[in-house]
Amino acid sequence: MKDTRKDIFDCGKELFSLNGxxxxxxxxxxxxxxxxxxxxxxxxxxxxxxxxxxxxxENEKLKKDILESINPDEDPLILVKELMSLNLKGMNSNPILKEWYNKDVFSKIEQHFREKKGLEQVNFMYNSFSEIIKKWQTEGKMRNDIDSETIMAIFTAIVTVETHKEEIGLQHFPQIIDYLTEFTLKGLTS
Structure with missing residues (x-):
């Protein structure tokens, strides 16, 4: 029996991957x-x-793969840098996810992402990482005078900077994310 929805999905995925x-x-x-x-x-x-x-x-698949590959007992600075790096590499290596950074397409994608409640679909990652933050706070590895939701919002802000890499300057961009992550974590772990 023909599954038309799946056929459309598969053909669309292939064409979006090839042509954008x-x-x-x-x-x-x-x-x-x-x-x-x-x-x-x-x-x-x-x-x-x-x-x-x-x-x-594709985004959900990437986030699940990232979560499965990390060691939650790792030092906070090392772990968060690894998460950021894996996310950036995953987004840039997947032609579908890479469209998030396409200036001509971003506003359409962002609008639909919000309408479809995109963050809710990857809540499993945010919930898992929020638990890691709470664990670090309990262990004294991270400040506990800032609630974990605010810390998650800080990390979201760092990730969001990726959408402005051309404005920041492509030649500086990878280092900017690395430094922002490092400086933020040093402030959260001191």
Missing amino acids: FKDTNVSDITKAAGIGTGTFYNYYSSKEDLFMTIFME
């Missing part, structure tokens, strides 16, 4: 899936809707 968001259109996807344009809209409301479904799945 901007250079892929619904007719390309429907042609690859062997369906009519009307059929596409029975499953997805727009190209953006399909892309975000794919983006969310």
Whole structure:
């Protein structure tokens, strides 16, 4: 039995990966899936809707892989730098996730990310990391005069800086993230 939704998803993922968001259109996807344009809209409301479904799945997969690869007992500075590095490498090596950094596409992706409650979909990572922060606070490895939610918001702010790397200067960007992480952690662990 043909699974049209999966066919659309798979064809869309392949085309977005090859051509990017901007250079892929619904007719390309429907042609690859062997369906009519009307059929596409029975499953997805727009190209953006399909892309975000794919983006969310890829993002969730990346975050789960990262969580499985880390050692939560590691020193906070080393662990957070590793998390940031793995996330950045994962985002940049996946053509779907890399679109997050595409200036021409970012506002559309961000809007759909918020509408689809994207952060809620990766709450497992934030909840897991929040537990690590609480553990560090209990062990005296991290300041406990700042609640763990605020600390998570600080880390989110560092990650969000990635969307401004061109404004910051590409030649400085990797070092900027590294320094921001280091300086922030030194302030949180002293």
